[in-house]
Amino acid sequence: MKFKVLSIIAPSKAAKLAIEVFSKPHFKKLREREKEFLQNTNIVRLQNDPEDIILYESGDPNGKPVLMVHGWDSNPGSMSGIVRGLAQKGYHVYVLNVPAHGISKLKSTNMIETSKLIIKILEKFESIGEFSFVTHSFGSGAVSFALMQSGIKVDKLAFITSPDKILDIFYDFKNTIGLGNKAYKYMLKFSEQKFQRKFEDMQISNALQKANFNQLLLIHDVDDKILPYSNSLSIHEKVKERSKIVSTKGKGHYRILWDEQVIQEIVDFL
Secondary structure (H helix, E strand, C coil), X not given: CHHHHHHHHCHHHHHHHHHHHHCCCCCCCCCHHHHHHHHXXXXXXXXXXXXXXXXXXXXXXXXXXXEEECXXXXXXXXXXXXXXXXXXXXXXXXXXXXXXXCCCCCCCCCHHHHHHHHHHHHHHCHHHCCCEEXXXXXXXXXXXXXXXXXXXXXXXXXXXXXXXXXXXXXXXXXXXXXXXXXXXXXHHHHHHHHHCCCHHHCEHHHHHHHCCCCEEEEEEECCCCCCCCHHHHHHHHHCCXXXXXXXXXXXXXXXXXXXXXXXXHXXXXX
């Protein structure tokens, strides 16, 4: 109701408030298995402004490097089932603590800001060889934009659910909060100014066409209610010469991260 009324009397103000809400993750209570990982895993900090880049490190320091990026409203511990599977196979795994999530002190972030941190990580660790990635949801988009922007060569990408058109996410958010059409246009305008790019340039499938990677594994549940399965289909269609899509059913958007078959699929792929 607040956004519906504000959209009528002050659409520009409504747009700015909507961006503020959109950029702030919701805190979710940690699961016990997430707590265990976060409390018992080595933390690496890379100097950065306004806050250090926070990475959780596991596995064999001499193993092939893998960088993992969790989803929105989540935390590094959400990836711990996959971390365990990769560490047991001798990989050197880093999990990014996305800004404004987990132990980060920041209050807001977005996909473009996170992509810039991923570029910094790759540049910092360039000497240890080509990274592979395992990502979930928001993390898949951030990695795609990082690879497009940087041109850095990486090995394999395993995306567990992914958005495609970022504009679709904004439109869903508009409808969820009841933002008026005029205010929504302002929201898009202000966001483009902040991101310094047009929304037509913010599409994961297009970004991956320009990215320098060897192979892509897309894992997506056909019943995903957060990000429709059609997103991964669209991505696969654009890069099918380098991609493989695996569909699941009944594993949802979050449970899929802990599914043993999914974990094994990723381990075998990498």
